[in-house]
Amino acid sequence: MSDAPEAAPTQAPTRRRSLSNRLYTGETSLGIVSRARRWYAISAVLLVVAVGALIFRGLEFGIEFTGGAEISAAAPSTDDSTVDDVTDAVVATGIDGAADPRVTIIGDDTVRVQAGSLSTEETNALRDVLADELGVDSTEVTTQVIGPSWGAEITRQASLGLGLFVVAVAIFLSIAYEWKLAVAALVSLLHDVVITVGIYALVGFDVTPATVIGFLTILGYSLYDTVVIFDKLRENTKGITAQNRHTYAEAANLAVNQSLMRSMNTSIIALLPIGAILFVGAGLLGAGTLKDLSLALFIGVAVGTYSSIFIATPLAADLKRREPALQALERRVAARRGGTAPVVPVSAATATPAVSSAARGAVVESGSRRQPQKRTRAQRRSS
Amino acid sequence: MAKTPTPRPWRPLGFLALVLAALYGGLALLGTWSPRLGLDLEGGTSVTLTASTTDGEAPSAESMSQALDIIRSRVNGSGVSEAEVSTQGSSSIVVSMPDVGEDDLVEMVGQTAELRFRPVRAVLDGAGPVEQPDPSASPSAPPTATPTATPTPTPTPSASATPPADLPLSDATGPATPEEQAALAGFSCDDVETGAADDPKLSLYTCDQDNTTRFLLGPADVVGTDVESATAAIPQGDVSWVVNLQFTGEGSDKFYASTQALSTQAPPQNSFAIVLDGQVVTYPEVTSAIPGGQATISGSFDQESAQRLATVLNYGALPLTFETSDVSTVTPTLGATQLEAGLIAGAIGLGLVLLYSLIYYRGLGFVVMASLIVAGGLTYGLLVLLGEAIGFTLTIAGIAGIIVSIGITADSFVVFFERIRDEIREGRSVRMAVETGWDRARRTILTSDAVSLLAAFFLYVFSVANVRGFAFALGLTTLVDLVIVFLFTKPFVTVLARSRFFGAGHPWSGLDPERLGAPRRVGFAGRRRPAQPAKEATAEGKN
Numbered sequence: 069m070s071d072a073p074e075a076a077p078t079q080a081p082t083r084r085r086s087l088s089n090r091l092y093t094g095e096t097s098l099g100i101v102s103r104a105r106r107w108y109a110i111s112a113v114l115l116v117v118a119v120g121a122l123i124f125r126g127l128e129f130g131i132e133f134t135g136g137a138e139i140s141a142a143a144p145s146t147d148d149s150t151v152d153d154v155t156d157a158v159v160a161t162g163i164d165g166a167a168d169p170r171v172t173i174i175g176d177d178t179v180r181v182q183a184g185s186l187s188t189e190e191t192n193a194l195r196d197v198l199a200d201e202l203g204v205d206s207t208e209v210t211t212q213v214i215g216p217s218w219g220a221e222i223t224r225q226a227s228l229g230l231g232l233f234v235v236a237v238a239i240f241l242s243i244a245y246e247w248k249l250a251v252a253a254l255v256s257l258l259h260d261v262v263i264t265v266g267i268y269a270l271v272g273f274d275v276t277p278a279t280v281i282g283f284l285t286i287l288g289y290s291l292y293d294t295v296v297i298f299d300k301l302r303e304n305t306k307g308i309t310a311q312n313r314h315t316y317a318e319a320a321n322l323a324v325n326q327s328l329m330r331s332m333n334t335s336i337i338a339l340l341p342i343g344a345i346l347f348v349g350a351g352l353l354g355a356g357t358l359k360d361l362s363l364a365l366f367i368g369v370a371v372g373t374y375s376s377i378f379i380a381t382p383l384a385a386d387l388k389r390r391e392p393a394l395q396a397l398e399r400r401v402a403a404r405r406g407g408t409a410p411v412v413p414v415s416a417a418t419a420t421p422a423v424s425s426a427a428r429g430a431v432v433e434s435g436s437r438r439q440p441q442k443r444t445r446a447q448r449r450s451s
Numbered sequence: 452m453a454k455t456p457t458p459r460p461w462r463p464l465g466f467l468a469l470v471l472a473a474l475y476g477g478l479a480l481l482g483t484w485s486p487r488l489g490l491d492l493e494g495g496t497s498v499t500l501t502a503s504t505t506d507g508e509a510p511s512a513e514s515m516s517q518a519l520d521i522i523r524s525r526v527n528g529s530g531v532s533e534a535e536v537s538t539q540g541s542s543s544i545v546v547s548m549p550d551v552g553e554d555d556l557v558e559m560v561g562q563t564a565e566l567r568f569r570p571v572r573a574v575l576d577g578a579g580p581v582e583q584p585d586p587s588a589s590p591s592a593p594p595t596a597t598p599t600a601t602p603t604p605t606p607t608p609s610a611s612a613t614p615p616a617d618l619p620l621s622d623a624t625g626p627a628t629p630e631e632q633a634a635l636a637g638f639s640c641d642d643v644e645t646g647a648a649d650d651p652k653l654s655l656y657t658c659d660q661d662n663t664t665r666f667l668l669g670p671a672d673v674v675g676t677d678v679e680s681a682t683a684a685i686p687q688g689d690v691s692w693v694v695n696l697q698f699t700g701e702g703s704d705k706f707y708a709s710t711q712a713l714s715t716q717a718p719p720q721n722s723f724a725i726v727l728d729g730q731v732v733t734y735p736e737v738t739s740a741i742p743g744g745q746a747t748i749s750g751s752f753d754q755e756s757a758q759r760l761a762t763v764l765n766y767g768a769l770p771l772t773f774e775t776s777d778v779s780t781v782t783p784t785l786g787a788t789q790l791e792a793g794l795i796a797g798a799i800g801l802g803l804v805l806l807y808s809l810i811y812y813r814g815l816g817f818v819v820m821a822s823l824i825v826a827g828g829l830t831y832g833l834l835v836l837l838g839e840a841i842g843f844t845l846t847i848a849g850i851a852g853i854i855v856s857i858g859i860t861a862d863s864f865v866v867f868f869e870r871i872r873d874e875i876r877e878g879r880s881v882r883m884a885v886e887t888g889w890d891r892a893r894r895t896i897l898t899s900d901a902v903s904l905l906a907a908f909f910l911y912v913f914s915v916a917n918v919r920g921f922a923f924a925l926g927l928t929t930l931v932d933l934v935i936v937f938l939f940t941k942p943f944v945t946v947l948a949r950s951r952f953f954g955a956g957h958p959w960s961g962l963d964p965e966r967l968g969a970p971r972r973v974g975f976a977g978r979r980r981p982a983q984p985a986k987e988a989t990a991e992g993k994n
Contacts, residue, residue, distance in 0.1 A: 233905075341858045
C-alpha cells in the first residue's frame with residue numbers, strides 16, 4: 069500500500085480506458101479545431117439553406133401575429149366528415165371574416181376553426197355555431213380573437229430584446245473573457261438562431277409568441293454551452309506564451325476535447341426535459357404553448373450544441389492566432405519540433421487510440437497527434 | 452492551492468434547512484398551499500385592450516394608470532367577482548376573469564366611452580312602446596299602436612330596423628317641437644344603440660341607463676375631453692356626497708356658455724344630460740351660469756354613485772381610445788388538460804434526467820435526485836409565496852420554464868461532478884477532489900448561472916402576455932439552482948465523500964479512480980490514518 073506513484077500504469081489490462089478518460093488525457097483527440105474549415109463549410113451550407121428557406125418560403129405565423137380568430141372545442145367524437153360539416157356551418161353564417169375558414173383537427177378530437185379578423189359578436193356567433201355542430205355547450209368552446217396590431221407589438225418587443233441581449237452578451241463576454249472570444253461566441257449564437265428559424269421556414273412549423281420566446285431562450289442556452297467550453301479554454305491557455313510546447317490552437321483543441329463529454333452531457337440533460345415537454349405537448353395536446361416552446365428549444369439546443377463545439381472554439385482560435393504573440397509561439401513550437409511538420413495537423417485521420425507511449429510516466433506531448441497531454445502530478449513534481 | 456480549512460458541510464445544510472422551514476412555516480401561517488393558477492390553467496376569459504392616443508404618441512403613464520382605475524371600477528361594478536385588471540407593457544391593459552361566457556362584460560370592457568354634455572330638450576317617462584315583431588313592417592320604427600307591453604321574448608329589436616334617420620334631428624335647442632315630441636313618444640329604449648357614434652352636432656334620442664326615462668337631447672356643446680378631472684367628495688359641513696368637476700380652459704368657456712343658456716330656461720330644459728356611450732347617466736339642473744370651469748353636481752348621491760359618476764367623467768376625459776387587441780377564453784376543461792399535461796411532462800422529464808444521471812454518474816446520481824427534490828421543494832414554496840405576495844400566477848408557460856430548468860439545474864451538477872472527476876484523474880483522493888473540484892466548478896457555475904439570469908431577465912422584459920411566465924420561471928429556478936448548489940449539493944457531496952462508499956471510490960459510486968483512469972495511489976482516509984495532508988499540500992504544482 070505504498071503511496072509512491074507507480075512508474076507504469078496500473079489499469080486493469082482487460083478494461084480499455086473509457087472515451088472520456090482518453091479525451092481528458094489527450095490520448096484520444098478529435099481534430100476539431102484543426103478541421104475548422106470543414107465545419108465552416110458545413111455551417112455555410114446550412115446557413116444558405118436556412119436563409120433560402122426564409123426568403124422563398126417564409127415563416128408560417130400563428131394568429132397572434134396575423135390577427136384573426138381561433139375557435140376550438142373538444143368534440144365528443146370526430147369522423148371524416150366533421151371537417152367539412154364544420155366548414156359548411158361556419159361559411160353558412162355569412163360572416164365576412166369567416167368566408168374562408170381553416171378547419172383542422174388537432175390532438176385527439178379537438179376541432180379548430182381559424183378565420184380572419186372578427187368582432188367579438190361575430191366570434192361569439194361562430195362559437196355558438198361550432199358548439200351546435202359538435203354538440204357541446206358553448207362554454208366548452210375556447211376562443212381567441214387577436215387584433216392585427218398585437219403581433220406587430222410582439223415582433224417589435226422580440227427584436228428589441230434580441231438586439232439588446234446581443235449587446236449585453238458582447239459586453240459580458242468581453243469582460244469575462246476577451247473581445248475576440250466574445251465575437252466568436254456571438255457569431256455562433258447568431259448562427260444558431262438563423263439555422264433554427266430556417267428549419268422552421270423549411271418545414272413550415274407555426275411561429276407563435278411561445279416560439280419566439282423559445283428562439284430567444286436558445287440564445288441563452290447556446291451561450292451557456294459556449295461558456296462551458298471557453299472556461300476550459302481559458303484554463304488551458306493561461307500563460308501559454310510562456311512555453312514552447314504547444315500552440316494556442318492545440319490548447320484550444322484540447323479544451324474542446326476535454327469539454328466534449330461535459331458539453332454533450334449538458335446538452336443531453338437539457339434535452340431530456342425539453343423532449344418530455346415536446347412529447348406531451350405535441351402528442352397529447354396537439355398544439356399550444358407547450359409544443360411551440362419545446363419544439364423551438366429542442367431544435368435550438370441541438371443546433372446550439374453543435375455550434376459551441378464546432379464553430380465557437382475554432383473561430384476563437386482562428387481569431388486569436390493572428391495575434392503577434394501567438395504567431396511567435398507558433399514559430400517557436402514549429403522550430404522545436406523540427407520545423408518540418410505543420411504545427412496544427414490539418415488532415416489527420418480520425419482519432420486512433422494512442423499506444424502505450426501515452427503511459428503516464430512518459431514525457432509530455434508524445435501522443436500520436438502531437439496534442440499536449442495533461443501532466444500528472446509526478447511529472448509536474450519532477451519538472 | 453489547497454483549501455486549507457476543513458470544510459464544514461453541516462453549516463450550509465443547516466442554514467438551508469432553516470430557510471425551508473421558514474418558508475413553509477410562512478405558508479402555513481398564510482394558509483395557502485397551492486400556487487395561483489393562470490387563466491390558461493384554470494379557465495377564464497381575458498381581454499387585452501391596447502391604448503392609442505389621438506396624436507399617435509405613446510400613452511403617458513398617468514393616463515394609463517387612470518384608465519386602469521376606471522376600467523377596474525367598471526369591471527368590479529358590473530358584479531364580476533375576482534376579475535383582475537392590470538397593465539401590460541406601456542400601452543395595454545389586461546382584464547381577466549375566471550368565468551367563461553361573459554359576453555356582455557367583454558363588450559363593455561372593450562368599449563370606448565364617449566362622454567358628452569347635451570342640453571335636455573324633452574323628458575318623457577317610461578321606456579316607450581315595445582317593438583312589434585312584424586317582419587314586413589316598414590322601416591319606420593315606432594309603431595303608433597299598442598303600448599301594451601306584450602312580452603314577446605323571441606323577436607329581437609333588430610327584427611325591425613330602427614333608423615335614427617327617421618327621427619327628426621336638428622341642431623336646435625330649446626323645447627321640443629310637436630313633431631319631435633311625437634317622435635319621442637314613439638321612441639323606445641330598445642332602439643338605443645349604446646356605443647354608437649352619435650353626431651354631437653345633432654340632437655339625440657336616448658334613454659337613461661336604467662331604461663326608465665326617455666330623452667330628447669340637443670347637440671353636445673361640451674364633450675368628454677373638455678373635462679379636466681372629476682372627484683367625488685363630501686363638501687365641508689355637509690353630509691351628502693357630491694361630484695366636483697373641473698373643466699379645461701377651453702372647456703370652461705364652453706361650459707359657461709352652455710350653462711348661461713340653460714339657466715334661463717324652464718325645466719326640463721334647464722338641465723344638461725351627461726351622456727356616456729349614448730346613454731344618459733344623470734341630468735342635473737343648472738340654476739345659474741357657471742364660470743371658471745368648476746362645477747359641483749349634487750343630488751341624491753351616495754358614496755358609490757358619486758364615485759361611479761366621477762369615474763365616468765374621468766374616463767371620458769382621457770385622451771385615450773382603447774382597441775380590443777386580444778380576447779381569449781379558455782374553458783376550464785382545457786385548462787385542466789393543460790395543467791395535467793404540464794405535470795406529466797414534468798414527471799417524465801424528471802424521471803429521464805434521473806435515469807440518465809444514475810447511468811452516467813452512478814452513485815452521484817442519487818445526489819442529483821436529492822438535490823432536485825430539495826430544489827423542487829424550494830421552488831414550490833416560493834411559487835406559492837409569490838402567488839400570495841405579488842399575485843404571481845402560474846401559467847403553462849411558467850410550468851414549461853420550470854421543467855426546462857430541471858435540465859439547467861442538473862447541468863450545474865454535471866459541471867461540479869465533472870470537475871471532481873477531473874481532479875480524481877489527476878490523482879487526488881476523493882475528499883480532496885471534492886474540495887478542489889468545487890473551487891474550480893464554482894466559478895463556472897456562477898458564470899453560467901449569471902448568463903441564464905441575464906437571458907431570463909431579457910426574456911422577461913421583452914416578452915408579452917403569459918409567455919412572460921416562462922422567463923420568470925427560468926429566472927426563479929436559476930436563483931434556486933444557485934442556492935441549492937451552494938447550500939445543498941456541495942455540502943452533501945462533502946459529507947458523502949467522508950463515507951466509505953464514495954470516499955474509497957466504490958465502482959458504483961461514480962467516483963471510482965480506476966474507472967476514471969487515475970493512478971491507484973492515494974489511500975482512503977478511513978482505512979488508515981489520514982493520508983499525508985502535508986504531502987498533499989506541497990504536491991500541488993500549478994494547476
